[in-house]
Amino acid sequence: xxxxxxxxxxxxxxxxxxxxxxxxxxxxxxxxxxxxxxxxxxxxxxxxxxxxxxxxxxxxxxxxxxxxxx
Numbered sequence: 001x002x003x004x005x006x007x008x009x010x011x012x013x014x015x016x017x018x019x020x021x022x023x024x025x026x027x028x029x030x031x032x033x034x035x036x037x038x039x040x041x042x043x044x045x046x047x048x049x050x051x052x053x054x055x056x057x058x059x060x061x062x063x064x065x066x067x068x069x070x
Contacts, residue, residue, distance in 0.1 A: 004054065004068040005039040011061040012037075026056045033057070 002010065012022060019037075023030040032053055035043035044050045058065045 003039060005037045007063060007068060008054075008057055008061065009037040011063050015061055017061075022057065022060065026053075026060050028053050028056065 012019075017025075019030050019033045022028075022033050032044060035041075036050075036053060036057060041050070044053070054068060055065050057063075058068060
């Protein structure tokens with residue numbers, strides 16, 4: 001079973017998007033996109049922002065947000 005970070009990364013790569021592309025489209029710093037994909041929670045801001053980041057990223061990629069939390 002893939003973790004939420006790897007699911008996001010795989011979906012991003014399948015969509016042909018770079019981390020910079022995602023950053024520009026959802027207006028979240030590239031370092032946070034990388035941290036999400038690596039599940040580096042210490043590099044991310046507070047929980048509420050991180051949840052928002054995951055939701056925005058999932059929406060962009062067409063990934064079910066609820067699936068990421070399983």
